[in-house]
Amino acid sequence: MRQRTSTRSPSFGGSRERECPRCHREVDLPLGALCAACRREIDLRARRVARWVSLGATALFGAYAMAVLPTEQTARLVGAAATVVWFVVVRRVAFQMVRTWLEERGTGKRETGNA
């Protein structure tokens, strides 16, 4: 009878990892990827930071818009719409930045600071 090889065959050319580079839990991942639990945790933290950053930036932007725009109703409406768009954009950008930073910090694949 022919002996079957294990389904858990060794990784191909080292392109997969046996443990998460961040929490060192045993998983089967593509090289450099984080496990689902780490990604969830990073997304949660990034979302929380992005929420506060965007709220602060939006408060400043809204105050500035109300200060410089004329007091006509149309101008106020445009200012309010711009403030909403500002909030959404800042939140998305902040989320992506914080998530990338946290992921790089977790995997240790940071660009070298050597000039």
Ligand SMILES: [Zn+2]
């Ligand atoms: Zn992990």
